[in-house]
Amino acid sequence: MANPVYRDITGEQCKTNSYAKLVPGQTIVEIPEYVLECGETLRNFPVAYKTWGRLNKDQDNAFVICHALTGSSDVQDWWGPLLGTGKTFDPSRFFIICINFLGSPYGSCSPVSIDKSTGKPYGPSFPLVTAKDDLGIQKMILDSLGVKGIACVIGGSMGGMIALEYSAAFNDTGYVKTVIALATAARASAWCISWNETQRQCIFSDPYYDDGYYYESELGHKPDSGLSAARMAALLTYRSRNSFETRFGRKLPTNKILEDAQQDGVRFPKNKDEEKWLLHNEGSRFQDGSRDSSALNSSAKLQTYFTAQSYLRYQGNKFIKRFDANCYISITRKLDTHDITRGRILESDEDPLPHYLSTLTSPHLIIGIESDGLFTYGEQQLLGQHIPQSQLEKLDSPEGHDAFLLEFEVIDKYCTQFLQLKLPEYFDANSGKVEVFENWSDYVASTDNGGNSVFGEAEKNITNW
Numbered sequence: 001m002a003n004p005v006y007r008d009i010t011g012e013q014c015k016t017n018s019y020a021k022l023v024p025g026q027t028i029v030e031i032p033e034y035v036l037e038c039g040e041t042l043r044n045f046p047v048a049y050k051t052w053g054r055l056n057k058d059q060d061n062a063f064v065i066c067h068a069l070t071g072s073s074d075v076q077d078w079w080g081p082l083l084g085t086g087k088t089f090d091p092s093r094f095f096i097i098c099i100n101f102l103g104s105p106y107g108s109c110s111p112v113s114i115d116k117s118t119g120k121p122y123g124p125s126f127p128l129v130t131a132k133d134d135l136g137i138q139k140m141i142l143d144s145l146g147v148k149g150i151a152c153v154i155g156g157s158m159g160g161m162i163a164l165e166y167s168a169a170f171n172d173t174g175y176v177k178t179v180i181a182l183a184t185a186a187r188a189s190a191w192c193i194s195w196n197e198t199q200r201q202c203i204f205s206d207p208y209y210d211d212g213y214y215y216e217s218e219l220g221h222k223p224d225s226g227l228s229a230a231r232m233a234a235l236l237t238y239r240s241r242n243s244f245e246t247r248f249g250r251k252l253p254t255n256k257i258l259e260d261a262q263q264d265g266v267r268f269p270k271n272k273d274e275e276k277w278l279l280h281n282e283g284s285r286f287q288d289g290s291r292d293s294s295a296l297n298s299s300a301k302l303q304t305y306f307t308a309q310s311y312l313r314y315q316g317n318k319f320i321k322r323f324d325a326n327c328y329i330s331i332t333r334k335l336d337t338h339d340i341t342r343g344r345i346l347e348s349d350e351d352p353l354p355h356y357l358s359t360l361t362s363p364h365l366i367i368g369i370e371s372d373g374l375f376t377y378g379e380q381q382l383l384g385q386h387i388p389q390s391q392l393e394k395l396d397s398p399e400g401h402d403a404f405l406l407e408f409e410v411i412d413k414y415c416t417q418f419l420q421l422k423l424p425e426y427f428d429a430n431s432g433k434v435e436v437f438e439n440w441s442d443y444v445a446s447t448d449n450g451g452n453s454v455f456g457e458a459e460k461n462i463t464n465w
């Protein structure tokens, strides 16, 4: 059967979705129709992806990378040091692809996309989407590109959830040869769900949220305060207590940070009463005429503004420039629904997960982080104990959950060793599976981000293309 051909709508989408423009060199195609797990049908909707390298003659050297909660298809932006000849994502031997998942603002269908049936953004009427939907849509993209087999599917955190969905959906078919899952879970925990709820409530409580119709609201503002607070709360779950203590302790912001805050519209108190009022509301975005009165502390006798706070506020501000509140709600709800046993095992009084995991047949590499308080090492052990052909590795990083985006060297080492062990044919020049493409960079969808992270994140050791 011929591969389906989808219309390239990259240019069109970049005109209507400003977030999609943040991702250099991705392709956006239009899928005619997909019936979601919730029963709704998406029609004529965009899906964004980026590729590196090319298919081998058997068309089975695909390396599928699933991004995390706020990531995009731009792997070189957030996992850049793992990409390159001799690295985990070796475009000289694999056809590497990362497909932006549903609900994310970076190009695939989400609340910021235009619903072609109304001509308006989906906004809060965007349907509930799940990791299973991502899997179904990603398979359509892979088919359209001629992929007949996946050498490896990898993902961290929410990306790991989708990688496990691949494992479950194609179990025993030979389509997915190996799986690498980092800092993830086979189902969202009560702890994860609760943090997501807290973050959504931050957004809901912003008066500018306007039931999700802020983009057309007469109030003329987005719920920046709520989204920023949500990111701050999330960040605390992405790092560890120890990393904050070591990094910030009770340190005070430098003059530079205070100067930046002043430029951001800080108001100085005119009298004693105003000083008390300003101090009380310090950090509130709704404070009249001021977004941040941190400069107060330069004269205050009692310090109330610490580096830990300036870090969180900085991160919150950075995030609202690159993310949309309705998308944040959509993707956290998606995360909550994740459970690989759903629809695959009969309801019973017993916990179905251990048994279900024991039926997965592909070799899995599970990488957990000891200091991860969000997707605990215990959850990785559960995967490692029950998936028959699995290898469990532990990162001793103090960085908490985000270590999967920070500890490039050790992750690259575990992954390359696993791939060479489990996929020897892709490393053997005589196997016919691999043609080492000397000029693989000709097959990079785009090399033009100048080595700069679009999002100002993960700057360390970014591969400069």
Ligand SMILES: CC(=O)SCCNC(=O)CCNC(=O)[C@H](O)C(C)(C)COP(=O)(O)OP(=O)(O)OC[C@H]1O[C@@H](n2cnc3c(N)ncnc32)[C@H](O)[C@@H]1OP(=O)(O)O
Pocket (backbone or CB within 6 Å): 068, 070, 071, 072, 073, 074, 077, 078, 106, 238, 257, 307, 308, 309, 310, 311, 312, 314, 315, 402, 405, 406, 455, 456, 457, 458, 459
């Ligand atoms: C769509 C995409 O592709 S997004 C890009 C990839 N990102 C993802 O996929 C996930 C999102 N990213 C993350 O979760 C994280 O940002 C990570 C794990 C990748 C790295 O985090 P970073 O934010 O780069 O690192 P870190 O926590 O060290 O923060 C550094 C920033 O905080 C600033 N900062 C540090 N301390 C302070 C402080 N006390 N006060 C104010 N600012 C501070 C630094 O100046 C730096 O600013 P910059 O980002 O403008 O350079």
Ligand SMILES: N[C@@H](CCO)C(=O)O
Pocket (backbone or CB within 6 Å): 068, 069, 070, 071, 156, 157, 158, 238, 402, 405
């Ligand atoms: N830092 C990651 C954490 C979620 O895994 C993100 O923002 O996507």
